[in-house]
Amino acid sequence: MGDIEYKNGNKKNILNYYLRAFKSHPLYREEEVVTKIRKISLTLNYWQEVKKEIIVRLEQKEHYRMLIEIYLKDHDFDEAYNIASQVKSCNIDDKEMVAKALVKDFPKMAAELYKMIGEGFVSRANMESYQKALYYFKKVQKIYFSIGISKEFSSYIDKLCSDNVKKRLLQKQLSKLNQ
Secondary structure (H helix, E strand, C coil), X not given: CHHHHHHCCCHHHHHHHHHHHHHHCCCCCHHHHHHHHHHHHHHCCCHHHHHHHHHHHHHHCCCHHHHHHHHHHCCCHHHHXXXXXXXXXXXXXXXXXXXXXXXXXXXXXXXXXXXXXXXXXXXXXXXXXXXXXXXXXXXXHHHHHHCCCHHHHHHHHHHHHHHCCCCHHXXXXXXXXXX
16 A cells, blocks of 8 residues: 555655554564655655654664664764664674774774674684684774774783783784784
């Protein structure tokens, strides 16, 4: 029904149709429905109002990935960063998605997210995890060097090494950052 009305130009009705669908089944085809709601409400200049409703609903359902996607599309980087950095159930993919979006304009925030991911792998205490941690620490290193704070990176790695002095496999991986 929704697509037919949209093609006929009745955008207010279709917006209401999709909003009802989202509210009654917020996780069913959510990304597709929210994308349509956003597109239509932007053309009607209702997005900011509609967005508030959607955000409240997604927060209640703890559906953080969709929240992050909405915030990134709207260039609300602080909100996306806050979710990625503070919500414990936010996964690696979500953190990485936010970090990639931040790296150009907010490199320190991106580096913080990459550090969180790397530190998460360090806590798993096995060689495969240490290799994954190294991958993210290299991203941090690249960012720090690009913004001229390489000494800060060296201090961070030194502290990481001293905090994990008994983890020889980790020490070996971290030594690759100095090469």
